[in-house]
Amino acid sequence: MSIKPILFSSWSSSCSWRVRIALHLKDIDFTIKPVNTSKGEHKTKEFQEINPMKHVPALKIDGKTLIESLAIINYLDEAFPQKPFLPTNIYQRAQSRAIADVIASGIQPLQNMKVLKYTAKEGESLNLNFARHWIKEGFESLEEIVSSSSGKFCVGNEVTIADIVLIPQVTKARQFKIDLTPFPTICRIEKDLKVLEAFHKANPLRQPDCPNDLTDYNKSFFE
Numbered sequence: 001m002s003i004k005p006i007l008f009s010s011w012s013s014s015c016s017w018r019v020r021i022a023l024h025l026k027d028i029d030f031t032i033k034p035v036n037t038s039k040g041e042h043k044t045k046e047f048q049e050i051n052p053m054k055h056v057p058a059l060k061i062d063g064k065t066l067i068e069s070l071a072i073i074n075y076l077d078e079a080f081p082q083k084p085f086l087p088t089n090i091y092q093r094a095q096s097r098a099i100a101d102v103i104a105s106g107i108q109p110l111q112n113m114k115v116l117k118y119t120a121k122e123g124e125s126l127n128l129n130f131a132r133h134w135i136k137e138g139f140e141s142l143e144e145i146v147s148s149s150s151g152k153f154c155v156g157n158e159v160t161i162a163d164i165v166l167i168p169q170v171t172k173a174r175q176f177k178i179d180l181t182p183f184p185t186i187c188r189i190e191k192d193l194k195v196l197e198a199f200h201k202a203n204p205l206r207q208p209d210c211p212n213d214l215t216d217y218n219k220s221f222f223e
């Protein structure tokens with residue numbers, strides 16, 4: 001890898017956050033190119049050439065542009081096999097992928113800004129109840145799944161792709177004001193992951209595009 005990878009990322013986007021965690025876990029030095037989704041920078045013609053889906057993240061690496069956070073994470077795992085994101089046991093590999101998919105396909109798309117704008121009722125800017133409903137339901141399933149798969153982390157005692165995807169989603173749940181007390185296993189795993197260096201570095205509060213006028217209340221979701 002001759003040129004530093006460039007990550008098109010938005011500080012508070014959960015999907016960008018996943019890729020930042022993965023890059024840090026692999027000790028890859030990268031540059032962040034902030035994309036301000038609140039200002040619609042992901043919808044410009046210029047950005048559409050990078051990601052036709054008009055989503056962050058995207059990663060320029062090895063002379064190519066990659067899109068879709070899970071595909072990017074899997075690319076990184078294949079290109080940099082040290083500290084793998086999947087266990088060696090094939091059943092646990094399937095469990096790790098399943099947890100990542102439950103969040104990436106079953107929860108996050110239903111809280112995405114464009115969905116909440118599109119489903120908003122008259123007088124609302126975002127349909128927050130829609131997001132809350134699906135996050136809560138998703139977490140009920142997720143708690144059951146991780147209760148049987150987890151050791152210290154989501155699957156056994158090593159960090160896997162499931163943990164990479166879990167952390168940003170737990171914060172999103174908090175931002176959407178979901179009561180997390182019915183999900184003790186998820187909360188325990190979150191606590192153990194947050195202290196790891198890669199997770200600390202990838203935190204939205206430590207990103208170059210994190211606004212410097214965030215209130216303590218808004219900061220508290222990420223701490």
Ligand SMILES: N[C@@H](CCC(=O)N[C@@H](CS)C(=O)NCC(=O)O)C(=O)O
Nearest residue numbers: 013014015055056068069112113114
């Ligand atoms: N499946 C995609 C989803 C990406 C995605 O939804 N990104 C959000 C931020 S987390 C986004 O760019 N949303 C823009 C919008 O809703 O307009 C991935 O995993 O990369």
